[in-house]
Amino acid sequence: MEPKKNRIGLEITPYRGGKTTLCAGCGHNAISERIIDAFFEMGIQPRDVLKLSGIGCSSKTPAYFLGEAHGFNSVHGRMPSVGTGALLANRKMIAIGISGDGDTGAIGIGQFVHLMRRNVPIVYIIEDNGCYGLTKGQFSPTADVGSTQKNGQPNDLPPIDTCMMAVQLGASFVARSFSGDKRQLLAILKAAIAHRGTAMIDVLSPCVTFNDHEGSTKSYAYVKEHDEPSGEVNFVPFFEDITVDYDAGTTTAVTMHDGSRLYLKKVAEDYKPTDKLAAMRLMHETHSRGEFATGVLYIESDKDDLLTQMNLVDTPLAFLPPESLRPGKGVLEAVMEEHR
Amino acid sequence: MQQRVVNDFSIQVATVNGSGSQTANLVILRSIFQMGIPVSGKNMFPSNIAGLPTWYTVRANKDGFVARKKEVDFLVAMNVETAKEDVMSLEPGRAVLYDEPLKLNELRSDLSFYPVPFDKLVATVCTDAKLRRLVKNMIYDGVLSHLLDIEMTEMEKALRKQFGKKVKAADLNMGALKAGADYATQHLTKTDPFHVERMDKTTGMILIEGNSAGALGAMFAGVTVCAWYPITPSSSLPEALIGYMKKYRADPATGKATYAIIQAEDEIASIGMVLGASWAGARAMTSTSGPGVSLMSEFAGLAYYAEIPGVVFDIQRVGPSTGLPTRTAQGDILSTAMLSHGDTKQILLIPSSVEECFEMAQDAFDLAERFQQLVFVMSDLDLGMNMWMSAPFTYPDRVYDRGKVLDAAKVKELGGEWGRYRDVDGDGIPYRTLPGTGMPSYFTRGSGHNARGQYSERPDDYQNNVDRLARKFETAKSHVPAPVVEDAATEVGIIGYGTSHWAIVECRAQLEQEAGLATAYLRLRAFPFPPEVDAFISRYKRIYVVEQNRDAQMKMLLRLELPAGATNHVRSVLHYNGLPIDARSLADDILVQEGRKAAETVKAATAGRATVTTAAREGE
Numbered sequence: 026m027e028p029k030k031n032r033i034g035l036e037i038t039p040y041r042g043g044k045t046t047l048c049a050g051c052g053h054n055a056i057s058e059r060i061i062d063a064f065f066e067m068g069i070q071p072r073d074v075l076k077l078s079g080i081g082c083s084s085k086t087p088a089y090f091l092g093e094a095h096g097f098n099s100v101h102g103r104m105p106s107v108g109t110g111a112l113l114a115n116r117k118m119i120a121i122g123i124s125g126d127g128d129t130g131a132i133g134i135g136q137f138v139h140l141m142r143r144n145v146p147i148v149y150i151i152e153d154n155g156c157y158g159l160t161k162g163q164f165s166p167t168a169d170v171g172s173t174q175k176n177g178q179p180n181d182l183p184p185i186d187t188c189m190m191a192v193q194l195g196a197s198f199v200a201r202s203f204s205g206d207k208r209q210l211l212a213i214l215k216a217a218i219a220h221r222g223t224a225m226i227d228v229l230s231p232c233v234t235f236n237d238h239e240g241s242t243k244s245y246a247y248v249k250e251h252d253e254p255s256g257e258v259n260f261v262p263f264f265e266d267i268t269v270d271y272d273a274g275t276t277t278a279v280t281m282h283d284g285s286r287l288y289l290k291k292v293a294e295d296y297k298p299t300d301k302l303a304a305m306r307l308m309h310e311t312h313s314r315g316e317f318a319t320g321v322l323y324i325e326s327d328k329d330d331l332l333t334q335m336n337l338v339d340t341p342l343a344f345l346p347p348e349s350l351r352p353g354k355g356v357l358e359a360v361m362e363e364h365r
Numbered sequence: 366m367q368q369r370v371v372n373d374f375s376i377q378v379a380t381v382n383g384s385g386s387q388t389a390n391l392v393i394l395r396s397i398f399q400m401g402i403p404v405s406g407k408n409m410f411p412s413n414i415a416g417l418p419t420w421y422t423v424r425a426n427k428d429g430f431v432a433r434k435k436e437v438d439f440l441v442a443m444n445v446e447t448a449k450e451d452v453m454s455l456e457p458g459r460a461v462l463y464d465e466p467l468k469l470n471e472l473r474s475d476l477s478f479y480p481v482p483f484d485k486l487v488a489t490v491c492t493d494a495k496l497r498r499l500v501k502n503m504i505y506d507g508v509l510s511h512l513l514d515i516e517m518t519e520m521e522k523a524l525r526k527q528f529g530k531k532v533k534a535a536d537l538n539m540g541a542l543k544a545g546a547d548y549a550t551q552h553l554t555k556t557d558p559f560h561v562e563r564m565d566k567t568t569g570m571i572l573i574e575g576n577s578a579g580a581l582g583a584m585f586a587g588v589t590v591c592a593w594y595p596i597t598p599s600s601s602l603p604e605a606l607i608g609y610m611k612k613y614r615a616d617p618a619t620g621k622a623t624y625a626i627i628q629a630e631d632e633i634a635s636i637g638m639v640l641g642a643s644w645a646g647a648r649a650m651t652s653t654s655g656p657g658v659s660l661m662s663e664f665a666g667l668a669y670y671a672e673i674p675g676v677v678f679d680i681q682r683v684g685p686s687t688g689l690p691t692r693t694a695q696g697d698i699l700s701t702a703m704l705s706h707g708d709t710k711q712i713l714l715i716p717s718s719v720e721e722c723f724e725m726a727q728d729a730f731d732l733a734e735r736f737q738q739l740v741f742v743m744s745d746l747d748l749g750m751n752m753w754m755s756a757p758f759t760y761p762d763r764v765y766d767r768g769k770v771l772d773a774a775k776v777k778e779l780g781g782e783w784g785r786y787r788d789v790d791g792d793g794i795p796y797r798t799l800p801g802t803g804m805p806s807y808f809t810r811g812s813g814h815n816a817r818g819q820y821s822e823r824p825d826d827y828q829n830n831v832d833r834l835a836r837k838f839e840t841a842k843s844h845v846p847a848p849v850v851e852d853a854a855t856e857v858g859i860i861g862y863g864t865s866h867w868a869i870v871e872c873r874a875q876l877e878q879e880a881g882l883a884t885a886y887l888r889l890r891a892f893p894f895p896p897e898v899d900a901f902i903s904r905y906k907r908i909y910v911v912e913q914n915r916d917a918q919m920k921m922l923l924r925l926e927l928p929a930g931a932t933n934h935v936r937s938v939l940h941y942n943g944l945p946i947d948a949r950s951l952a953d954d955i956l957v958q959e960g961r962k963a964a965e966t967v968k969a970a971t972a973g974r975a976t977v978t979t980a981a982r983e984g985e
Contacts, residue, residue, distance in 0.1 A: 075645070075800055076808075088808055088820070095800035096808040097644060099637070100663050106592075106634040110641025110649065113590045113625040115801050118645070136637070139630040338621045341801060342589035343646030347765050349623050350587030350648075352613045354760045360581060360609070361757040364571035 032068035032264060040065045042089040052204030052230030052245075053083055053152045057090045059207065060121070060150075063214035064091060067262055075111050075120040079104040079133060082159050082232075083125035083152035102133020105140035108147050109331070115341035116332045119218065120147040127157050130166035130185045137187075141194035141223055146330040148217045148224045149196075151187055152204075154232035155243035162235030169315075173240035187227050189308050192301055192323045197222035197330075199304065199323040203252050204230040205245065206319070212258040213321060219262065219285040222330045229317060242315070253311050255298075255320035257290040281326050289321055298324050372402045372427035374438035374559040376509065379451050380502070381444050383415025388527050388538075389502035390421040394752060395523035396515050397425050398572055401564040405431035405867075406752045407945055412597070412690040418447045427564060428874075431754070432867035433747075433945040438559055439513070441505050442469060443483075452476070460557035462508055477557035479549075481508055486548055490540040503538045507545020512553065513561045517546060571757050575748035578719040578758070579678055580605035582726025583650055584614065585761050588676075590649040591626045592638035594657065597690050598746040599680035602652040632657035636664040639675040644809060646770075646799040648730050650676035655684045655697045658704065658741075665739055666705025667811040669834070672786070672795065674733035674768070676726075678742045680749040683943045692943030693746035695863055699918040701741050702892050708831055710838050712740045713892040714846060717866035719753045721890075727761050728846055734768035736841055737797060745913070747864045747945040769796045771804050785818030786830060793837030838893055845891035848898055855883040857959070858905030860898075860935075862889040862919060864945065865911045871948035872955070879952070880961055892922065899927050902935065909955055911938045913946055 028036045040061045045054050064071065074094040078084035080101035087096045099107045108122050129137045129151050140149065155168040162175055166185045173179050191199045198220045202210040210228065217224035229248045231237050237244045242251075256275075263284035277298060279287040289298055297303050304323040311318040338345070376393065380386040387408075394406040405424045411417035424434050436456055442448040442463040449472065452461055457475040470478035487501045503524070510520050520542060528535035580602050583591070593603040607626055615622040625642075629635035635651045642649035653661070658679050668675055681697045683689035688696075704711050712732055714725045725742050733740040775796070776783060785807040786795045795816075798804035807818040815826040861869040866888055876882040887901040902908055902923070910920045917937040924932045938954045940946040953963035 072803055072806065073801065077641075093806055095798075095806045097641070098808065098810040098812070099640070100667055100811065103633060103637045103664070106629065106637025107641035107644070109627070109634075110590060110592060110638035110643075110647075111645040111800070112641075113627065113638070114642040114645035114647035114649070118801055135630060136634055139634065335625050335627075336615075336620050336622055337625060338616075338623050341646075342623065342625060342642075343799065343801070345587075345589065345623055347587060350589065350614075350765075351585050351761070356613050357581075357585065357758060357760050361571055364573045365569075 031065050033070060035065070035068075035070075037061070037065050039071045039093045040091055042087075042092040045089045046085065047082055048234050050233040051082070052154065052228075052232070053086050054089070055204040055207075056150065056152055056210070056228055056230060057086050059210045059214055060090045062211055063218060067215055067218055068264070069119060069218065073117070073119055075108070075118045076123070077104045077108045077111065077120060078123045079125070079128040081125040081128045081157070083123050084128060086123050086152070087121075102128050102131070103136055104128070105133065105136035105145070109140065109143065109145050112145060112147065112332060113335070114343040116337055117341050122147050122149045124149065124151050125165070126151055126153040126155060126167040126187070127165040129187060134185070138190070138194055141191050141196040141225065143331045144195055144197055144222045144328060146221050146223070146332060148214070149226070151225075151227045152230045153187070153227050153243070154230050154236050155241065156232050156236040158232050158235055162232075169242040172242045173238075175235050175238055177240070186308060186312065188225070188322055189305060191223075191225040192304050196225045197325040197328040198224035198321070200225070200321045201227045201229070201317060201319045203248055203317070203319055204228055205249060206252065209254065209258055209319060212260045215260040215262065216258070216281070216285070216287045216321065219260070219281045219283055220326065221282045222325070222328055248317065251316045253316040253318050255291065255293075255296060255307060255318050255322060258320050259288040259290070261286045261288065279324050279326050287321065287324065298322065368558060369560055370558040371560050371562050372425050372564060375422055375424045375434045375436065376439040376441065377437040377451075378421045378441040378505070379444045379447050380419055380421070381415070381446070382411050382413050382417045382419040384443070384502070385499040386421065386443070386502045389506050390423065391752070392503070392506050392520060392523045392527055393509060393515070394423045395526065395572065396510070396519040397423065397561055398567050398754060399519045399523060400516060400561060401567050402427065402561060403429040403431060403566050404754060407433050407747065408751060409944065410691050418444050425561065427566070429566065430867070430871040430874075430948065432871050433947045435947040435949050439557070441509070442467065443502070443505065458558070460512075460559065462505060462512070479508065479512065479553050481505070481545070481548060486544050487541065490544045491537060496537065500537055500541045503541035504545035507542040507547070508549040508553070510542070511546050511549035512555055512557070513559060515561050516563075567754060569757065570754050572752050572754050573719050574601065574750060574752055575716070575719050575722045575744050576602040576680065576750060577605040578722035579726050579742065579744065579749070580609055581758070582723035583676075583730075584609045586727040586730040587648050587765055588650050588730065589624050589647040590638065590642035591624070591651065592629045592635040592642070592649070593626075593652050594629050594632045594635045596632070596654045596657050598682055598750045599652045599654045599657070599678060601750060602678055602680065632660040633664065636661040636675070636677070639677075640664055640668055640673050643674040643733070645801070648734070650678065650730075652678040652680065654680050654682050656687070658697055658701055662705050665711065666707060666709055668739045669705060669709045669711065670707070671809050671811055672737040672797070673809070674737050675739045676729045676733050676742065677739055678744060681743065681745040689943045691746070693864070693913065693945055694941060694943065695743070695745060695865070695913040696918070696941075697743065698912075698914065699916075699921055701743065702922055710893070712736060712738060712841055712845060713743050714740060715743045715862045715890055716748065717863055717888060719748070719755045720758060722748065723758045724761075725846065727763070731766035732841070732844060735766050735844065736794060736837060737768060743863065745864055769794055771796045771798045772802070773804070776804065784816045786814060786833070787816045788833050788836070792840040793833050793835075794840065842893045842895050845893065845895065847895050848890055848901070849888040850897060850901055851886045852904070853883045853885040855885055856906035857882065858885040858887065858901060858908045859911060859955075860887045860889060860901070860908060860919075861911040863913075865913060868946040868948045868951050869911055872951040875948055875952040875964070876955060879964060880956060882956070882959065882961075889919065894923070894926055898923070899931060902927065902931060906934060907959075908935045909938050909958070910935055911946070911951060913940050915939060915941045
């Protein structure tokens with residue numbers, strides 16, 4: 026049987042990456058698998074993708090997907106600036122940034138904040154396990170109060186809710202999912218890739234080695250039990266038939282900038298994913314019950330991204346020919362005259 | 366009446382920060398310049414928005430010496446707080462223009478005093494009480510024009526240039542200028558020796574600040590991405606760049622820009638953006654000062670080890686820590702040369718002039734892409750924020766060196782065998798590919814990697830890689846700007862760099878004329894040191910390295926880089942009080958180290974030279 030090809034005629038091989046060096050069963054590996062599926066199914070040329078990350082277990086993962094894409098494993102917490110620079114240089118690329126809860130919530134929170142604020146067009150994934158895996162299990166800023174370390178030590182500090190921050194700061198696509206929820210995560214990833222602007226996805230991704238025990242609120246068992254989907258997420262890309270039958274009463278359809286559609290089948294009748302306050306309320310309410318609201322929590326599909334705001338020429342800045350970069354002799358003469 | 370001193374004096378205007386005197390000061394500078402006399406202007410300002418004392422010095426010098434002159438010849442005392450101290454610090458025979466109620470003439474009898482009733486005069490020309498404070502400054506320009514013979518037509522021309530399209534403001538200030546000149550004509554009798562006489566030594570020349578020159582250079586060098594964070598004294602560089610780029614690099618009809626300038630949230634983000642942009646193929650830069658460079662340290666190590674280009678303008682100021690944020694120094698040399706942890710070596714370019722700020726901006730982008738590492742342009746506050754006269758800049762028609770970037774043809778030439786960190790040509794410089802060109806991809810990382818760019822913790826892979834990086838740095842020695850060398854039949858050589866150059870030029874003339882001491886001179890323009898540096902040091906018996914820092918940072922770097930023992934005869938002349946270096950202090954220091962007497966005792970031999978007065982050190 027001939028291997029399956031996507032709409033641009035590629036097999037899945039170029040979407041795969043190197044062999045993972047993370048622990049067997051790590052949630053991050055599942056996320057890498059969904060990323061591979063999403064890019065393959067969307068039919069995106071891997072060479073048109075930039076993979077960016079900081080430091081940590083999560084930040085190693087770009088080596089494990091899209092082997093033909095250029096990747097940049099930068100420094101701890103500072104991937105947002107590297108991604109911003111790369112996109113300014115080449116606005117035609119699709120960027121995916123992988124971060125962790127320590128990388129984003131602690132050392133990198135400053136850059137995270139400003140990435141959201143600028144609405145940089147990047148799919149920003151936090152692989153969130155509430156702990157530092159690579160340095161053997163210390164708490165991260167997303168660990169819940171009362172959650173314990175493997176050695177029993179409880180966490181006293183309140184967690185940072187990255188999704189809540191992202192909504193508040195101006196990210197135009199905010200979602201939360203669970204590495205174990207294949208279907209939901211895949212749909213969210215596809216919608217995020219189609220989105221122009223910062224698409225922030227917090228993916229709860231249990232750490233099987235240091236944070237998968239009783240007493241952790243980010244263990245497999247806990248997350249599976251307390252995952253509260255805000256509804257069902259479905260994504261129909263622009264190249265597929267979009268006349269799908271959805272129950273009009275409980276479904277919101279969001280048209281993405283490229284004509285793709287995101288369908289959100291709601292659990293609560295009054296939940297509007299385009300309403301910031303509603304998104305904040307949902308997160309507050311679920312969190313106070315010890316649950317995680319998952320799904321696309323907030324979306325603003327027509328907000329200008331940073332590159333649009335900067336009014337850049339169409340050709341990527343990286344590839345502009347010298348003649349459009351160096352003004353003529355007359356310009357230098359004119360400037361010299363001003364200084365005489 | 367004393368002997369006339371023509372075109373060789375300094376004017377110092379002492380005002381209060383925020384009193385709007387800068388325009389009046391620039392008008393004096395420009396009008397003397399327009400009369401063909403070499404000038405320099407130095408602003409000594411406090412780190413403060415308003416209220417603290419500030420001094421602006423204009424030096425006119427017929428011989429073209431533009432370094433700071435330590436002695437003040439003509440004081441304009443507008444600041445009540447410092448007036449007494451300023452007057453007391455003058456040498457006998459100097460002049461003081463002051464606000465009449467201050468009664469400064471009562472302090473001394475050996476100076477020429479010119480009292481001016483500023484408040485009365487300003488009231489007659491400016492009806493708006495709120496504007497009087499600003500307009501008042503133009504009155505001293507008028508008085509100076511009369512006392513020093515600065516032509517009124519040139520003053521007016523300079524004033525109109527300063528105000529540009531603001532005709533109403535220019536007219537108002539013209540009124541004050543004339544009122545000052547008229548008052549002086551009617552009430553003041555000249556008793557000091559200082560005069561301006563028209564010359565032709567500035568024909569065709571320009572007046573510009575180093576930061577504007579650097580920005581202009583960056584535009585012509587084809588910069589496409591600039592990410593920066595405000596810090597004195599570097600902010601005016603990206604701000605000037607924004608102005609030039611808006612005007613010359615955006616489509617006038619659509620506003621579509623061939624550049625992106627972004628004010629980052631901090632220096633770490635700004636260098637991160639530079640690395641991201643350069644990695645993706647843009648010519649990218651940032652601009653900062655010492656504290657910002659410190660913050661960039663981690664990314665600088667990544668750029669070195671992962672081999673990513675980028676240009677950093679470091680407009681040095683006084684450290685450590687906040688230091689003196691508005692004063693000048695060359696204090697970042699050593700820390701920047703080895704910026705970051707581990708074994709790192711950064712390329713430094715060191716401009717001495719505004720012309721070199723312009724040219725080295727272009728060298729910097731070419732070298733950064735050729736060597737795939739950061740290039741630091743080590744300017745300083747004196748160069749960056751002060752006005753310098755210069756020959757107009759030469760249009761750069763060289764081809765941009767985009768370095769070893771692979772295209773399809775090159776991949777074929779390499780037999781399809783490509784490894785990101787392979788030393789194909791034996792010069793230590795590997796080939797890179799750019800995202801979005803369809804060329805083979807690679808994974809950039811700061812962790813251990815082999816020649817193919819794959820993750821590796823093998824001892825031999827690490828060592829081979831860092832040895833190649835050292836080889837690359839060796840190659841850079843013959844690509845960076847060579848030093849400028851002036852040999853002489855003498856035992857004494859001077860090494861200098863950056864803004865010290867101007868004081869050194871003058872100091873050499875003083876040594877020659879006053880003490881008959883000829884000196885050879887090498888002006889460093891880059892790190893790594895080209896072979897000429899070692900050769901120069903070995904040609905002379907005694908070498909003086911002149912620098913504006915306490916710890917002789919360049920001398921230390923020479924010691925580290927040159928063969929053992931090669932620098933045993935190298936001495937230091939150090940200046941580090943925050944003020945721009947001056948020739949007198951330098952010459953005296955060298956004379957003392959040479960076992961000779963300093964200028965104070967050789968005064969007799971140089972009678973009549975207004976620039977030679979005393980060997981007393983600043984602050985003593």
